[in-house]
Amino acid sequence: MHNHDVSNEGIDRRTITKGAAWSLPVLAAAVAAPHAAASVEPPVCPECFSAGIGAAFTAQAVVLNNRGALAITTALNVSTQSCADLSLFQPVYTAIMTNATLTMTDGSEYTSTAGLGTGVGTFGAISAFNYNGLFTGVNYPNDAIPPYGRNAPARLCVDFTMVVVGLPSLLELRCPVTICWDVTNMVSLGTVILGAGTVNHTGIMAAG
Structure with missing residues (x-):
């Protein structure tokens, strides 16, 4: 006659069944994890860079043969205050100037x-970038009676990268942006006589 421990056999079966049941959610979670990671959208360039106002504009043209070498000094105020979701990017960005018109x-x-030049800005604020530009061959007709009124800077557009x-990808994006400012409240002093002279311009940069 053989003796069987029925209670132990039952416990073993229940234990196996219970262990199998617990393993199913773990396996499901492991399978779902890569799918969740793949669903994260990659970042795209923000479209909220715009012209900030208020910077002083100064320029001097040295004129010969009615063509001036015009040196400009100003701050390029760039606003990102209209950005809808600041959590999409690290709080600072780098602005690289590539061309000016x-x-x-x-x-x-x-x-x-x-x-x-190059500078560092902050999202959600107005950031100022120093600009010291030089334009050559600028047309300056003769004007012997000050203030000079024949030509003056009206608009400055700068291409940036x-x-x-x-976030959270830490993926670096290089976004091309063109921002324009109108030069307002212009005052031009100086003369150009027989094609030569010096003209000084002052004004205020406004959103273009």
């Missing part, structure tokens, strides 16, 4: 890469 009041346009870092 100057429009004069007579409608003529000039481009330059001289004096371009904005370097931003997305």
Whole structure:
């Protein structure tokens, strides 16, 4: 006659069944994890860079043969206050100037890469970037009676590469952006006589 321990056999079966039941959610979670990670959207360049106002604009043109070398000093105020979700990026960004276009009041346009710089800005604020540009060959007609009224800077557009870092991916994005400012409250002093002279301009940068 053989003796069987029925109670032990029953416990063993229940233990095996219970262990199998507990293993199912763990396996399901392990399978679901890669799918959840793959569903994270990659960051895209923000479209909330715009012109900030209020910076002083000064420029001096040294004129010969009615063509001026125009040196400009100003701060380029860049606003990111309209960004909808600041949690998408690290709080600071790098602004790299790549090209500048100057429009004069007579409608003529000039481009330059001289004096371009790089700076660091903060999302959600207005950040100032120093600009010391130089444009050559600018048209300055003769005007012997001050104040000088024949031509003046009217609009400045600067091309940037904005370097931003997305969250949580830490993916670096290089975003091309063009921002324009109108030069307002312009005062121009100086003369150009027989094609030569010096003209000084002062004004205020406004959102273009």
